[in-house]
Amino acid sequence: MTTPLLEVADLAVDFGSQPAVRGVDLTLRRGETLGIVGESGSGKSVTALAVLGLLPGAARVKGSVRLEGRELVGLPSRELAGLRGNKVAMVFQDPLSAFTPVYRIGDQIVEAIRVHQKLDRAAARTRAAELLDLVGIPDPRRALDSFPHEFSGGMRQRAMIAMAIANDPDILLADEPTTALDVTIQAQVLDVLRTAQRETGAALVLVSHDLGVIAGMADRVAVMYAGRVVETAPVDELFAHPRHPYTLGLIGAVPRLDGARGALVPIPGQPPAPGTLGGGCPFADRCPLVEDRCRTEEPALTGDGDHLAACLRADFLAGTRPAP
Incomplete structure (x- = not known):
């Protein structure tokens, strides 16, 4: 239904x-x-x-x-x-x-x-x-x-x-x-x-x-960061084509049994404490793709179809897909 x-x-x-x-x-x-x-x-x-x-x-x-x-x-x-x-x-x-x-x-x-x-x-x-x-x-x-x-x-x-x-x-x-x-x-x-x-x-x-x-x-996933949804998509789409650096970081931090990647890849830094958020993206201080504009405005949750992301670099990530 x-x-x-x-x-x-x-x-x-x-x-x-x-x-x-x-x-x-x-x-x-x-x-x-x-x-x-x-x-x-x-x-x-x-x-x-x-x-x-x-x-x-x-x-x-x-x-x-x-x-x-x-x-x-x-x-x-x-x-x-x-x-x-x-x-x-x-x-x-x-x-x-x-x-x-x-x-x-x-x-x-x-x-x-x-x-x-x-x-x-x-x-x-x-x-x-x-x-x-x-x-x-x-x-x-x-x-x-x-x-x-x-x-x-x-x-x-x-x-x-x-x-x-x-x-x-x-x-x-x-x-x-x-x-x-x-x-x-x-x-x-x-x-x-x-x-x-x-x-x-x-x-x-x-x-x-x-x-x-x-x-x-x-069936579907909502990724939350700093009190809000930063990406949502059907589960297969989210894991295959993440459009938010935080989602990509979470996937990268998962240990692999085949040992293909060696040590874990952690997300640097800590999430912001409640009440300390500024006017920009709350993930900016931890993001490897951060730009100056990321620190001046908090992105809205936007996208096409069922796949939405709150990131100014979402289109870049959508076109730069990780290896399988």
Whole structure:
């Protein structure tokens, strides 16, 4: 379907005088996976949390977040609570802190089910066991009686995904769900996310700093830097023909198993701290293609078709493609 399920327009989030997100535009269609990638502090997680109104009280949110045409910014807490876990569900980065430590896993999943569905406790518990079985947790009925600390990190993340899909949401927001896991468990958790998406038909927003994860999971990618989207494109187009030096730098910093390039190629310098941005491109001090005009104006996100970039040298990069 071409009609967007979720539309984010000119989203801005400030913490006091510190801007964390600046004018983000995103669209998400049914069944689609949108990857959001960038360094720590680029605004990825804040953008995802702003969609569900999960930011702390000190945050000031402007712009528009529309779910099936319904505006979520400024929606009363009671109405947002009816959407959380039902229409839009969150898979948090750290499941150990996301689960309540003094309640059993089963009780927490049952509560998530019964908040939105008219089921008695026995039926909800049966459903919870089915969900744990779906995400690959052995002996799911016994696992329902475990506390979060009795699960390994991978099992906790599986249980978090089970809770997220309990009410067949239209959208899953996964905020760096594999960050604290080793590569073997990371692959298993990504398989579980694919299964969850297939079973529910949900669209997926996958926030990550791991380009390998994004390349394997996403249909489209939004690259964020200094609180805004600096490039967006279909995943194959983005990796084959990046049009922003930051995207090219992220790809160049990925380690290669074949050893063809030797040592990693880091991006020099650090991202700008919130509140320190000048009038030019925020990537200028780290950019190998910087020109004088880059320091006087911040480029708009422009381009042709589905491939947009916020760079004055985008046309140059589009014509100077990297080796395969």
